[in-house]
Amino acid sequence: MELRQLQYFVKVANKEHVTQAAEELHVAQSAVSRQIHQLEEEIGVSLFMQKGRNLQLTPVGQMFCKRIENILKDIDKAVLEVHEFLDPEKGEIRIGFPHSLGIHLIPSIVAEFRKKYPNVRFRFKQGMYPSLIRDVISAEVDLAFVSPFPEKNDQVAGEVVLTEELFAILPPNHPLANEESIRLEQLKDDKFVMFSSGYSLRPIVWQACLEAGFTPKIAFEGEETDAIRGLVAAGMGVSLLPEIALFQTNPLQPARVRISEPRITRTIGLIHRADDKLPQVAQSFRTFLLEYFGLDRNTPVGS
Known part of the structure; x- marks a missing residue:
């Protein structure tokens, strides 16, 4: 054979x-x-x-x-x-991430890393939470950013690298658009622009609304943060997005308002296969990421 x-x-x-x-x-x-x-x-x-x-x-x-x-x-x-092994500075790093991190965070991280390792190649794979977990387990990628961090999965290991606050985004002419902060329950009569099923932000927003005492009325669903922001800015409804997804990429922008009650956050984790040693170049990138996010560089793999 x-x-x-x-x-x-x-x-x-x-x-x-x-x-x-x-x-x-x-x-x-x-x-x-x-x-x-x-x-x-x-x-x-x-x-x-x-x-x-x-x-x-x-x-x-x-x-x-x-x-x-x-x-x-x-x-x-x-x-x-x-x-x-012959030249660890010329390897390839395969990394997965959700769309919301691809707007600003991933490009910033890669640009910073390449200042030190200019010859390292990257292979990127975007996906939703379930597919990113599968890609790590099947070794399609070496590392993946996922949200929320998978607390109960024996096949992957990693650490929470970032906890983000979610903000309300409103049409510019919304009555609450100029408020410094609002309570989520103040949006109970508004229609929501939500992520489609399968996207990790959807259950976070849905659960937050339930805890605030109402079930959100869905006007539109989308699959990208740009689409969500654009629909809200056009007056199609309101939504909740993490700060990292609010970088301006087009002239039409919604108003951003902090939610004082309840405080809504999401965790972003960096994960890898639990039963496998990372390639040397990917381990170097992981060490860089822990330092980038202000974590202990000696954090053990799988902690």
């Missing part, structure tokens, strides 16, 4: 088409077909079945593919670790 056979097999499994797989691999279609045939002969099973013009994994093929994908990831990681 050769490494090339396994790589071709996974590519065909993902594309479900030999021709498309061959194009991405930059090899002849016949070479891919031959390698798959030899692999099936060697292990004594059919890994694919024809479905129309496409190929589909057989049940045993699905089981085999999951194992092989993990093996190939381990091989890629081993090669990366060797390169980092």
Whole structure:
């Protein structure tokens, strides 16, 4: 069984088409077909079945593919670790984060880190809370910023690096727009612009409204902080956003008002796989981040 056979097999499994797989691999279609045939002969099973013009994994093929994908990831990681050992300042850091952190925080952090390590590469992956957790567990990323910090998950470890206050954002002509602070219950009759289901800010805002004695009336839902801010600024409703998501990116801006009661916050955690050692370059980045957020650089991994 050769490494090339396994790589071709996974590519065909993902594309479900030999021709498309061959194009991405930059090899002849016949070479891919031959390698798959030899692999099936060697292990004594059919890994694919024809479905129309496409190929589909057989049940045993699905089981085999999951194992092989993990093996190939381990091989890629081993090669990366060797390169980092030879020159840890030229490695690659794979980091995940929610959209709200991509506006200002992530660019600021990366720019600061690259002053010291200009040759380090970054691979970014944005996502919602569940997908970021999955990406860490499956080793798609080395580190991820998530909110809220996952207190009960044995598969990831990390630390809270930031606790943010949430502010009310209101249309500029709202009666409360010029107030220094308000109570959340004062917005009970307003319509809310909320994040869609699956975004971590939605349950935080929803629970805060319930604690303030009302169920929010939803006028619109969005998936990006820019969209939420824009809809509020256009008078479509009110919302709550963390301060880090309130950096101005366009001329149309809502009013920002502090909420005095209840005080609403969210935690932002930096997580990694609990049972795995970080690559050297990623560990250097983690140490930098702990110092950046004013945490003890000797904080043990998994604390």
